[in-house]
Amino acid sequence: MTAALIAEGLVAGYGAAEQILKGASVAVQPGEIVTIIGPNGAGKSTLLKAVAGLLKIAEGRVAVAGRDVTAQDAIGRARAGLAFVPQEANVFARLSVAENLSISGFLDPKGSATELEKIYARYPMLAGKRRALARSLSGGQRQILAMAMGLMQQPTMMLLDEPTAGLSPRAAEELFAAVIDLNRAGLPVLMVEQHAVEALRISHRGYVLVAGRNSVEGAGPALAEDPDIRRLFLGG
Numbered sequence: 001m002t003a004a005l006i007a008e009g010l011v012a013g014y015g016a017a018e019q020i021l022k023g024a025s026v027a028v029q030p031g032e033i034v035t036i037i038g039p040n041g042a043g044k045s046t047l048l049k050a051v052a053g054l055l056k057i058a059e060g061r062v063a064v065a066g067r068d069v070t071a072q073d074a075i076g077r078a079r080a081g082l083a084f085v086p087q088e089a090n091v092f093a094r095l096s097v098a099e100n101l102s103i104s105g106f107l108d109p110k111g112s113a114t115e116l117e118k119i120y121a122r123y124p125m126l127a128g129k130r131r132a133l134a135r136s137l138s139g140g141q142r143q144i145l146a147m148a149m150g151l152m153q154q155p156t157m158m159l160l161d162e163p164t165a166g167l168s169p170r171a172a173e174e175l176f177a178a179v180i181d182l183n184r185a186g187l188p189v190l191m192v193e194q195h196a197v198e199a200l201r202i203s204h205r206g207y208v209l210v211a212g213r214n215s216v217e218g219a220g221p222a223l224a225e226d227p228d229i230r231r232l233f234l235g236g
């Protein structure tokens, strides 16, 4: 089986300072939700950025659906199938929902209208608010919009950086339900989450990243219930 994503031995950082990633690796198999947890500053967001091609890596390799994309920039990796939803500033606040979605179809302008209809069918909330400015949406609605913008790229693999950050427990639950829904429709997901227990419970597998390196990995629900993991990384 060809992995949906392989990132191997990534070394990367920001400029002259010490590298943040010191050889981190993750893999996502077709059909999986995989969550990366770990202490603040471990490099979780940095790992997603390095995979998405937004941060140059000094060492390592990235492959999407069996194709090596290490030499590709962010656009090349998007074309190869990766959609990255950043944690912050992930929608254009002053544009409408429809405009946000339309410009996200830039990889395939011809297919964009069809894709847009699929998205409105999947998320009736967005269809109902298509003329609303993105900044008028609730936090949860905005995260759905950001995810839908990723879907406009017709990805084979979704990268989500803390999709529930700043959301109420209820909105976070709805967002996780939307992630499960997408995954059941066949999309593999790699996410970084602060709501680690909830995220691991809905994940097939999880990785613990510590100081830029892999620590523990295992089945998501098992990690969520593991007493040592809970004590060390999940606040008791």
Ligand SMILES: Nc1ncnc2c1ncn2[C@@H]1O[C@H](COP(=O)(O)OP(=O)(O)OP(=O)(O)O)[C@@H](O)[C@H]1O
Pocket (backbone or CB within 6 Å): 014, 020, 038, 039, 040, 041, 042, 043, 044, 045, 046, 047
């Ligand atoms: N743009 C940047 N320029 C310089 N340093 C950065 C930048 N972004 C992140 N860092 C540093 O890289 C380290 C890892 O940050 P990263 O955001 O990847 O951590 P994280 O594991 O996602 O943690 P958190 O849960 O705090 O977001 C931190 O020390 C952070 O200060």
